[in-house]
Amino acid sequence: TGRTRPERLLQYLQKNGTRGDANNVVDTIDRFCGTVEWAMNVGGEKGKIVDKVVLETNPGTVLELGTYCGYSAVRMGRLLAPGSRLITLEMNPAYAKVAKEVIAFAGLDKQVEVLVGSTTELIPQLKKKLDIDTFDMIFLDHWKQSYLPDTKLLEECGLLRKGTVLLADNVICPGTPDYLQYVRSSPKYLSQHFPSVLEYTNAPDGLEKSVYLG
Numbered sequence: 089t090g091r092t093r094p095e096r097l098l099q100y101l102q103k104n105g106t107r108g109d110a111n112n113v114v115d116t117i118d119r120f121c122g123t124v125e126w127a128m129n130v131g132g133e134k135g136k137i138v139d140k141v142v143l144e145t146n147p148g149t150v151l152e153l154g155t156y157c158g159y160s161a162v163r164m165g166r167l168l169a170p171g172s173r174l175i176t177l178e179m180n181p182a183y184a185k186v187a188k189e190v191i192a193f194a195g196l197d198k199q200v201e202v203l204v205g206s207t208t209e210l211i212p213q214l215k216k217k218l219d220i221d222t223f224d225m226i227f228l229d230h231w232k233q234s235y236l237p238d239t240k241l242l243e244e245c246g247l248l249r250k251g252t253v254l255l256a257d258n259v260i261c262p263g264t265p266d267y268l269q270y271v272r273s274s275p276k277y278l279s280q281h282f283p284s285v286l287e288y289t290n291a292p293d294g295l296e297k298s299v300y301l302g
């Protein structure tokens with residue numbers, strides 16, 4: 089009876105999930121999207137690649153662009169060391185409201201903070217707003233045409249440091265051609281492609297991991 093897909097996803101989680109169990113939250117959302125209703129979470133297949141990159145990077149600070157229902161915030165947050173922080177930006181207030189409830193349901197509301205607003209408005213404010221100088225990892229999952237301008241904005245705002253890992257979703261589907269061209273040709277990045285499939289389908293998609301060289 090939820091009016092929107094995020095609300096139906098949250099209701100399914102509250103009915104079928106285990107409060108305080110982040111692994112169960114990830115699996116329960118994947119089951120909803122695989123059996124009831126598709127939704128644009130990074131999903132289980134690409135999610136396994138995200139897990140690997142997070143575990144290898146072991147970031148103390150993570151910035152996510154594009155929260156949606158909070159699936160990837162929970163997926164990454166569940167792997168962070170105690171004391172680490174994940175900041176996630178969402179411009180749609182209705183999505184942000186659902187995400188905050190999903191994150192709290194998973195028991196990660198201490199590590200994960202949802203900020204409501206656009207990247208162009210929020211990225212320049214992050215140093216002031218948060219007690220964070222630079223980010224160890226960025227997960228890009230918002231408007232595909234915003235990946236490139238927002239990466240340049242992150243550089244300009246001094247939020248990246250030598251070794252910051254940028255991980256971008258959907259670089260094949262829907263696709264982010266200008267971003268890919270930039271990170272693969274710029275001397276400031278070392279890029280690696282991870283082919284996969286679009287969440288809950290067998291359509292080709294992939295993630296791009298790009299290390300900022302400063």
Ligand SMILES: O=C(NCCCOCn1ccc2cnccc21)c1cc(-c2ccc(F)cc2)cc(O)c1O
Pocket residue numbers: 128129130153154155177178179180205206207208229230231232234257258261262286287
């Ligand atoms: O569009 C997608 N995501 C973006 C949402 C809006 O984000 C807007 N947004 C969120 C914070 C934020 C901050 N500032 C500005 C805009 C900001 C997206 C789309 C698909 C997809 C693939 C195939 C299809 F047939 C249909 C859809 C898959 C994905 O995995 C995605 O991530």
Ligand SMILES: [Mg+2]
Pocket residue numbers: 128129130229257258
């Ligand atoms: Mg995505």
